[in-house]
Amino acid sequence: SIGVDIERFRFRQHQNDELSHYASGCWDAESKVDEKWIEITGFAYRGCYDLKKHQEHSEEDYTVFKEYDEPVKEEVTEVSPDMGYLGPEYGDEAGKIVDRIQEKAETDPEAFEETDIEVEVNGQKYSIPEDKYNFEKKTVTRNGEHILPHIVEPSFGIDRIVYTVLAHSYGEDEVDSEKRKVLHLSEEVAPTEVAVFPMMDKDGMGQKAEEVAERLRDAGFSVKYDDTGNIGKRYRRQDEVGTPYCITIDYETLEDKPETVTIRDRDSTEQERVEISGLEEEISSRL
Known part of the structure; x- marks a missing residue:
């Protein structure tokens, strides 16, 4: 210990209305000095906010491959829309329609048992005929996954730490x-x-x-x-x-x-x- 009194030390979690736009969570280490709590260090959990923004604007891939301890088998859904039909039929909206179809395949694969698939783009509903896409469920083996690293940002102020040590160490008595x-x-x-x-x-x-x-x-x-x-x-x-x-x-x-x-x-x-x-x-x- 460097002399901080544990009875006058605490960790405080930020409330939602205190969080910065980039932070998913934040904790401060605080010390009590002169009957007031002051922040001496801060720990912000920034999630993947920073790398996600860099990736969006640079068009670079910042993911890393995390290998599993053992291969994992899982069932996946794949859908292949007929772009020869969707392109001429829906023009500029075709790409967004394809994105919605793929999202639906991941979140609601049972919907593809119906005759047509209905998706919504910008408030407009589109019905895609069954013969204009190919839907398939299959089992694949994965050795790992690509993840976007998260960031924890610690912030230290040496002046407040020294101030706390001095304040907590000071005493008066009689000799x-x-x-x-x-x-x-x-x-x-x-x-x-x-x-x-x-x-x-x-x-x-x-x-x-x-x-x-x-x-x-x-x-x-x-x-x-x-x-x-x-x-x-x-x-x-x-x-x-x-x-x-x-x-x-x-x-x-x-x-x-x-x-x-x-x-x-x-x-x-x-x-x-x-x-x-x-x-x-x-x-x-x-x-």
Whole structure:
């Protein structure tokens, strides 16, 4: 998780009056920020609208062949109109009449058991004699079908996602009777993973802290070194920017054999002493 509060997150389906002309359906991922729901991502199901329009205007075939796992047998109807009769008889309407006859063969094959076939074109009804078309039912084996691919269009706004993470991560509490502002950022998105402080910049603590900071950088961690102000203010600064852990070098560090440091957890503020020799492994296990 990058820090979005699941209790303030939802998927909302668009109502029909919200849909764009090209969309068959649409869902938004929304987060609640400042008591308002805002869209952070959208997912529009465009169906085959785009490719169908391209196909219509370019006269190119955009279908793809989808092969079945196993061949399928199915009964089909075929109708072959007598164009030698339909053309001269109906002129410009002949092509449309043929289309209607073929549609009828697919949707209502039983109608072809009648003597004549009746179809309608532009409100005009036409009766086609039985001897002016050939109708046949047969079984064919299909290995697949041509389909027009459908499109799902995701839309992401990185600014709103970051805004949501910051808003959901922000909190206030009290530490040692003082009000604290803290950013509970996930370790995965925190700009700084570890801050390193000397308790005081004297008696070798500053030098040792710089050595520890450099050691952690070499191990691949993002590290902030800070020796400005008292230790409490330094903790607060790192809490406000979301740094998960702070490491402090103090007099015990210089006295202990083997050397140790304290690791402070941002969220609980609890501190624990660990050996410097295993510091990289300790931090990795926490992140």
